[in-house]
Amino acid sequence: MDFNEKVYRLCSQIPLGRVSTYKLIAQKMSSKAYRAVGQALKHNPNPPIIPCHRVVESSGDLGGFGGKLRSQKKIRLLKGEGVEIKGNKIVDFKNKLYRFK
DNA sequence: AGTCGAGCGCGCA
């Protein structure tokens, strides 16, 4: 089980209308390589299977794909899934946060 | 309170 495979697995476990954070994912795999998680998702080998756009920063911000990158469409898609986004922040982030039980 | 720097793991040059 490679590092990024775990990441992919966890991401795919995120229910519809929920989001998660890099930190939680890293902690779930007993690592503190938060950035590595982001990189793994960035390289994302299975776009349709892995909802990388549901993974955001722990502060509730979208992260790199929201404000910095031009991936505004992902936000649009995310909204369509039930995750409301205001600017580059997630509305009721804590409420929608999925903790990988 | 806000800013700065370090540290993790993987991918690419």
Add this chain to the structure above:
DNA sequence: TGCGCGCTCGACT
């Protein structure tokens, strides 16, 4: 082999 990244947190200001 070395550096950067879709980040996070602790320490200092």
